[in-house]
Amino acid sequence: MNGYIVRMPGPRFTLDRSSPVPxxxxxxxxxxxxxxxxxxxxxxxxxxxxxxxxxxxxxxxxxxxxxxxxxxxxxxxxxxxxxxxxVHGKIRRSVELTSLFDDLSAAGQKPRTEVLAVGKVAAEEDVAHELQLKVGEDVWSLERLRYVGKQPLAVMHNFIPVDVVDLDAVDLAKTGLYAHMRSSGILMRVARQRIGARGAGAEEAELLGEKKGAPLLTMARTAYDNAGRAVEYGRHAYRPDLYAFELTLVDR
Amino acid sequence: MNGYIVRMPGPRFTLDRSSPVPxxxxxxxxxxxxxxxxxxxxxxxxxxxxxxxxxxxxxxxxxxxxxxxxxxxxxxxxxxxxxxxxVHGKIRRSVELTSLFDDLSAAGQKPRTEVLAVGKVAAEEDVAHELQLKVGEDVWSLERLRYVGKQPLAVMHNFIPVDVVDLDAVDLAKTGLYAHMRSSGILMRVARQRIGARGAGAEEAELLGEKKGAPLLTMARTAYDNAGRAVEYGRHAYRPDLYAFELTLVDR
DNA sequence: GTCAACCCTTTGTCCTGACATATTGACGTC
DNA sequence: GACGTCAATATGTCAGGACAAAGGGTTGAC
CATH class of the missing domain: 1.10.10.10 (Winged helix-like DNA-binding domain superfamily/Winged helix DNA-binding domain)
Known part of the structure; x- marks a missing residue:
């Protein structure tokens, strides 16, 4: 721990060459x-x-x-x-490979999750395609309702190949899905997202406390682990008055 | 023995050391x-x-x-x-510092632009804040309607500081705004975007051929040049059945 | 006074070399 | 056969040096 203090144009930097941090x-x-x-x-x-x-x-x-x-x-x-x-001081953290749960926790909010349904289902065509499976193969299906405070914020529907993790043994109301996958040794390295909008269906509207046809912000995402295997496909709908996506783009 | 087959540059790569390309x-x-x-x-x-x-x-x-x-x-x-x-072959180009015009052109579509209004206006509070100006200062205000084929796709409202470019002399129906700014020597290097959704107002609905209250995908964005100066602020609304944002995230 | 040519500064690219560390598979011991 | 150890492998990090290219300012010619 040989500290190293340097005088700079303004700030002083300390380097620790014995640290594992590069x-x-x-x-x-x-x-x-x-x-x-x-x-x-x-x-x-x-x-x-x-x-x-x-x-x-x-x-x-x-x-x-x-x-x-x-x-x-x-x-x-x-x-x-x-x-x-x-360039400028205040940079919003760009969209990252984190979950809404992480986002809200970091913001000091107290997110709450209600598990609506969890179980194995036969993969439909779009799910099978995104997860690189065959139509009809078993996948985990997980539907959750996310609250922030007392307000319903998002309806989330995730699909996960059965050989990736076991969802039966987990209390998903307490543990974030992504936290569980991380602790199971699943590392998500790349994800493709598609952000859009549409009107709320009857069921969604009911869950989110909106009217049928009310505008919702949608995000579909497929995540891949470091072996290139698709490990998660999710379709989510957010109340647009409570949530938005922020990102910073850099031209290189 | 090495049981696995390692893939070589079977395609022999050609390098040109005299090329200016690194x-x-x-x-x-x-x-x-x-x-x-x-x-x-x-x-x-x-x-x-x-x-x-x-x-x-x-x-x-x-x-x-x-x-x-x-x-x-x-x-x-x-x-x-x-x-x-x-990881996987087909990667959608992530959201970049390009415009919708560029996107559609690249996709082989024939975008058409209708200029609804262009002129100098006094900056309102949010515009002044985003562009680092004082409330009431003159800014260019540009409202456009974008078509793809015969379908209206997006209502776009841009604000640009008057000392950045001159919009009077340009045919913005033919030239993309960003292309014009590029050719004026304005280089956009960093942009912050916020993607959300809301219901269409009466005027927007009319323009986009939707009903009032219909879900729209919205994007607000502030772009900065390589000196850190805010050079453009835009608020846009897209028909969600015709447009979505795609991005690829990489965990590093 | 205007404009072109030149020089200086700073980042961009590329090289050689070295050691650290994570992962996997093979080996050997119990 | 189970399990711990070790070596091979590949990427991660870091050093130090060299030349190229772009931008900006200065200088000098006209």
């Missing part, structure tokens, strides 16, 4: 903090890569990798021949 | 092509980085950079100690 990540984290706290103002230029690397006792590739993390997040912009600037 | 990008492009064409099947492992680099006469960092491009696109997945696999 150096470039340590730098990126502290840079992000300095930007979010306003220590480095939007529009301001940061020192050039070579000087930064030298000041921190790092190589230039490592310094570049750290900066790249924030460029990918949309917080910094590089301009060849000019330098690297802060 | 080597890592040349490799990434050809790899992508091989994956999309099915030459390398989903789930298949590709050769390890060192062997690939050697075969192509590249250094390992360059090879890694090439692979990283496809990992970022969600086409490949790396597993330490194991190798790199193809």
């Amino acid at each position: 150096l470039y990540f340590q730098v990126a984290e502290q840079f992000e903090q300095a930007i979010l706290s306003g220590e480095i103002a939007p529009g301001e230029r940061i020192d050039n890569e070579i000087a930064l690397a030298k000041d921190l006792g790092l190589s230039r590739p490592t310094m570049r990798q750290a900066i790249q993390v924030l460029v990918d997040k949309g917080m910094l912009v590089r301009k060849r021949g000019v330098g690297t600037q802060v | 080597l890592y990008f040349q490799v990434a492009e050809q790899f992508e092509q091989a994956i999309l064409s099915g030459e390398i099947a989903p789930g298949e492992r590709i050769d390890n980085e060192i062997a690939l680099a050697k075969d192509l006469g590249l250094s390992r960092p360059t090879m890694r950079q090439a692979i990283q491009v496809l990992v970022d696109k969600g086409m490949l997945v790396r597993k330490r100690g194991v190798g790199t696999q193809v």
